[in-house]
Amino acid sequence: MFSGIVGAISNDMAIDLGTANTLVYVPGRGIVLEEPSVVAFSNDEGAQRIIAVGHEAKAMLGRTPDTVRTVQPMRDGVIADFVAAEEMIKHFIRKVHNRRTLTSPKIMICVPADATPVERRAVHEAALSAGARKIYLIQEPVAAAIGIGLPISKPRGSMVVDIGGGTTDIAVISLGGVIYSRSIRTAGNAFDDSIVNHIRHQHHLLIGQTNAEKIKIEAGTAIARANGKVIEIHIKGRDLKKGIPNQITLGPADIAEALSTPLARIADGVKLALEQIEPELAADIYEAGIHLTGGGALLDKISTKLSRETGVKYITPEDPLRCVAIGTGRALEQLDDIKDLLAHVQ
Numbered sequence: 001m002f003s004g005i006v007g008a009i010s011n012d013m014a015i016d017l018g019t020a021n022t023l024v025y026v027p028g029r030g031i032v033l034e035e036p037s038v039v040a041f042s043n044d045e046g047a048q049r050i051i052a053v054g055h056e057a058k059a060m061l062g063r064t065p066d067t068v069r070t071v072q073p074m075r076d077g078v079i080a081d082f083v084a085a086e087e088m089i090k091h092f093i094r095k096v097h098n099r100r101t102l103t104s105p106k107i108m109i110c111v112p113a114d115a116t117p118v119e120r121r122a123v124h125e126a127a128l129s130a131g132a133r134k135i136y137l138i139q140e141p142v143a144a145a146i147g148i149g150l151p152i153s154k155p156r157g158s159m160v161v162d163i164g165g166g167t168t169d170i171a172v173i174s175l176g177g178v179i180y181s182r183s184i185r186t187a188g189n190a191f192d193d194s195i196v197n198h199i200r201h202q203h204h205l206l207i208g209q210t211n212a213e214k215i216k217i218e219a220g221t222a223i224a225r226a227n228g229k230v231i232e233i234h235i236k237g238r239d240l241k242k243g244i245p246n247q248i249t250l251g252p253a254d255i256a257e258a259l260s261t262p263l264a265r266i267a268d269g270v271k272l273a274l275e276q277i278e279p280e281l282a283a284d285i286y287e288a289g290i291h292l293t294g295g296g297a298l299l300d301k302i303s304t305k306l307s308r309e310t311g312v313k314y315i316t317p318e319d320p321l322r323c324v325a326i327g328t329g330r331a332l333e334q335l336d337d338i339k340d341l342l343a344h345v346q
Contacts, residue, residue: 011105013096014332015089016143016325017123019074020165020188020295022054022088023322024096025329031322032096037165039084039091041069053091062208076166076185077112077140078119079126089130104133108332110140110324111343113169114183124345137343138331139181140164140324141171144293146338147327148317152176157281158288161270161306161314162324163187163296168266170273172281176340180277184269188296190262191216198258199235203248207237215255217298222263222305224253263302267309274310289313293323 014025017037024033035054042049044067051068052060060070073085093105107127111120120137127135141160142152150158153176162169165188172180192212199205199212207215219233232249239246270290274282290312292303297320307314317323331338 011097012107012332013093013105014108014325014328015092015110015127016140016328017074017085017089017109018165018324019072019077019167022092023325024092025325025332026096027329027333030329031325033092034322034325035092037072037074037088039071039073039088040064041071041084043067043069050087050091053088058210061210074166077164077169077183078115078166079122082122082126085122085126086129089127093131104131106134106136106332107132108136108138108328108335110143110328111137112167112183113139113141113171113181114167115139115343117345120343120345136332136335137345138328138338138341139169139171139178139343140167141169141181141293142173142178142341143325143327143331144169144323145171145173145291145327146330146341147323147325148291148293150291152341156288157277157284159273159285159290161266161290161292163266163292163294163302164324165189165295168269168294168296170269172273172277172285173341174281174284176338178341179281180273182269182273184265186262186265186269187294188213188216190265191220191259191296191299194262195220195255195258198254199237199248199250200240202254203250204240205235205237205246205248206240207235211235211237216259219252219255220259221252221256221300222259223301224251224256259299263305264309267306270306270310270312274312286312289315292316293320295321297321 016023036058038057040052040057042051071084073081079085144162152173168184168187195212303314
């Protein structure tokens with residue numbers, strides 16, 4: 001009997017099903033899993049078999065033989081490969097509970113603010129097929145607001161900009177309701193693409209997405225420091241003129257230039273939101289600032305860059321990468337209090 005009670009307590013989970021990474025929160029335990037959203041299949045004799053998920057599968061990207069296929073099930077925050085997404089969710093459920101057989105948990109999953117009814121239903125169906133007994137959906141910026149601990153139930157406007165892997169989600173929340181929400185399909189992956197394209201066009205060197213992501217994490221900046229220490233970035237790839245491996249050296253100014261276009265798109269999305277909400281809400285946001293969450297919030301000087309572009313101060317929480325997962329988990333724990341904030345499946 002006691003083991004049944006423990007199972008009932010620990011089975012339910014909240015999932016931040018992201019384009020780049022998936023995080024799992026279990027009530028009473030917090031975040032228990034954080035892995036890349038990647039699945040590797042073996043195609044031996046026409047039969048597909050999963051051989052790796054998460055960190056192990058990501059290490060295979062760009063390095064597999066013809067018999068192995070690596071898949072990123074999520075694109076722009078929504079499911080692009082249903083089978084791979086279902087198998088990935090199954091794998092994470094088993095891993096979290098350390099069991100070979102599936103449990104039947106209640107699951108709260110976050111979705112982009114602008115996810116269509118079809119995209120929401122795809123997430124819902126994938127979780128059902130993976131073994132969940134009940135699924136709830138919540139918009140990513142709403143989850144982020146809950147994770148930060150914003151006073152979303154009060155008659156005061158709060159604005160969250162969540163920069164994930166596939167989408168930047170913008171939301172304004174007041175009195176326990178979503179006043180405005182919008183997704184921009186420009187986020188962390190677009191940063192990587194911009195770095196790849198900049199190095200290709202300006203320096204005639206071809207690098208892969210994994211290398212670009214590493215450059216972004218280790219040396220990415222939204223604004224190059226005018227009088228700061230010059231950090232040299234050594235980049236290896238294929239010389240497009242000679243067709244052989246080569247290495248170039250860049251500085252922070254090159255990366256800031258590469259990232260200027262996607263950052264401008266995000267700033268434009270914020271300005272559009274501020275234009276379309278009521279003046280009273282805009283005044284609240286101008287006074288309190290905009291809360292910046294998601295992995296993109298870790299980019300050096302991004303809050304300064306966006307503040308210059310939009311005229312509003314930005315606040316980055318202590319752990320922006322995990323705000324959505326924590327908020328999704330808290331939403332599951334406080335289900336009766338936040339039902340009006342849930343996203344519905346039609």
